[in-house]
Amino acid sequence: MSPEQIGFTLLYLGVFLLIGKWVRVKVKWTQNLFLPSSIIGGFLALIFGPQVLGRFLGMFVDGDSFLTNGLIPEQVIDVWSNLPGLMINVVFASLFLGTTIPGFKKIWRLAGAQLSFGWTMGWGQYVLGILLAVLVLGPVFGLPPMTGALIEIAFEGGHGTAAGMSGTFEEFGFDEAYDLSIGLATVGLLSGVVFGIILINWAVRRNKTNVVKNVEGFSDLRKRGIMEFQNRDPAANMTVRTESIEPLSLHFALVGLAILVGYLILQFLIWFESVTWGAATGSEFMTYIPLFPLAMIGGIIVQIVFSKVDQNNILDRPMITRIQGFALDILVVTAIGTISLDVIGEHIIPFLLIAALGISWNLFGVLVLAPRIIPSYWFERAIGDFGQSMGVTATGLLLMRVVDPENDSPAFESFGYKQLIFEPLLGGGLVTSLSVPLIFEFGPILFLIISAIMCLLGLLVGLLYFGRKKS
Template sequence: MTPDQIGFTLLYLGVFLLIGKWIRVRVNWLQNLFLPSSVIGGFLALLLGPQVLGKIMGNFVGEDSFWTTGFMTPEVMEVWEVLPGLMINIVFATLFLGATIPSLSKIWNIGGPQFSFGWTIGWGQYVIGILLAILVLSPFFGLPPMAGALIEIGFEGGHGTAAGLQGTFEELGFSEGYDLAIGLATVGILSGVVMGIILINWAIRKEKTNVIKDVKGFSSLRKQGIMEFEKRDPAATMTVRPESIEPLSLHFAIVGLAVLVGYLLLQFLIWLEGATWGAFTDSEFMTYIPLFPLAMIGGILIQLFFTKIDNTEIIDRQMMNRIQGFSLDILILTAISTVSLDVIGQYIVPFLLLAGTGIAWNVFGFLVLAPRMIPSYWFERGIGDFGQSMGITATGLLLMRIADPKNESPAFEGFGYKQLLFEPFLGGGLVTALSVPLIFQLGAIPFLILAVAMCIIGALVGLLYFGKKKS
């Protein structure tokens, strides 16, 4: 493949992102679902690629025809297939760069109830997933016990985490896990928004909300995904002068350094395992760990370093958000457009069982546990964690914005603090990254016992500690 061909595949990305945005602006029902343009563009590319349009046209043209791959050339698909696994490292490296990390007591007091609820839901996804795998998926459909981790990977982790684990799935002989996880992540986003809006309307009718009394307050521009004129603020702050270095270049370099630190940490762990316990146990556990959780740790280390030595606050959080958002758009579009429909079709019943079980657990947790674990504004605060447990962080933020448009509750502050404790472990953190290798190495039962214990601890802390603080 030539550099020109690689460049063309990247230009193609821009085309589908723009088309996705245009469709979002024009189609009302997509606006009501608040679907990101990257999701729309990814579905369009999937339909116009070799798996849908290509197969249809293959019935009418020869095997060598251009149309057998649809509008997506083999070179485009080859590049797009590896992009999700690369971009997830940038997404996680930026999680804490430029962020002010408050004291642990403040995090616990404000974000603790939402952390306990999210912790219970996240580990509970492992519990029900592994039980489903042991009792149904393995004996009746031949899937390995590792399939039990797919609900948390696809729902809590989202497309990014699933993409980051692609290499791990392949190395462990379960390459189908990647496509199933991407499919679950897509179902999670769609069902998260739909179920979230249904729950908000239900809560208004049942007088469960403390803030809003209807959901008709969004402007037409907001539904189209366009910022209202009066709310247009700078996307980022210029912390350095462009004549010295372009601010975007500086921040991108810092992100690259964070990923590099993560890479060096991973290589050190692989070396350490080979030189110590790995030499005696013939273990290669560390080789299965993906890079992205270590890139997150690299970002934390870089941020701590700059906090100590930099009194000019050179890292701008908003700029990091823009880099993260750009990377996530590319990741989602390419992940959806390259997912294998053949794999999902082959495992359609297990896929539906995983999706249905995951959705049922999340809804149960929100309706039954959230009111008993979150002492005040349970709906406004819990709906964000519900959205994240179904899709991605952006889904949770969207639902919180609908339920609390003027930020009158502690929902956003608590959600932000909860992420500082939650993200390093679940939702794409270390536990999510290690779950599949751990199940492969140790078996499903030990990990199930761990998941049950963690789920119970989260539930007890939420119910007996935070839940008792109801005013």
């Protein structure tokens, strides 16, 4: 494929992002659901691509006709299918760049209860998913035990993690897991917003909220995804002069450095295994680890080093956030636009069972467990974890903003500190990336036992320690 063709695919990407934004501005129901333009654009790409429009037109034209790809040429789909796995490294490498990493004691004091709740929810998704796989999906539908990890990968991890795991799925001969997990991530995100708004209205009517006592809703501009004029601030800060280097270029280079550090860590782990236990047992376990969680570790290392040597504070968190958001938009559009409807259709009943179980567990967590674990402002804090557990951190932040528009509760601060421990492990962290290889290598029962112990640990700490502090 020529460079011109690759560049052309990126132009297509921009077109669908623009169309997605136009739909968000014009169509009311997309505003009421707060659908990101990337989700809308991805669905439109799926509809106008070979999966839907192409098949429809294929009934009327010869099989070799370009119309069988719909409005999206085959080379565009070929490039798009590789972009999610690349962009997820950018997203995860950016997680901690430009942030202040506090000590564990401060995190525990401010966000311990929320960490216990999130820990319970994350490991619980593994417990229920593996039980479903072992008892139903395997015996009845012939799916491998690795299917049990899809709830956490898709719901807690979201589109990015699902895309990042595609190479691991292929290594173990479970290619269908990519399409299933992308589909589940989409279901999780949509249902997270829908159920989140329903839960907020319920909480307000039942006096479960401490800040908002009536739901007045966002402004029309906010629903359309347009920043109000009075709230428009610079998207990032110019920390270096452009005659020396463009600030965006500098921060992109730092993200790239974080990914490179993660890559070197991965290569070291692969080499270390090959000369130690791998040489004796023939194990190649480390080769199955995807790059993105180690890119996150690389970001932490770069941040720690930079905090020591950067005396002028040139590393700007808002600039890093813009890079991260750009990568995530590309990831979502291309992941949804290239999803295989054949795979989901072939496994529609398992797909629906996994989705229903994941949604039910998250609803149980926010309605039953959260008020017993989180001692104060339980709903304002739990609704953020609910949104994250259904797909993306942005959904959690959105829902928290609805119930705490002026940041009057400790919800945002607690959520942010909790992420510093939670993200490196679950929701796309090391545990998520290792779950499929561990289940494949050692069987589902061992990982089920580990998950149950971790889930129970989080639950007991939450109920018996933080829960007793409830005023």
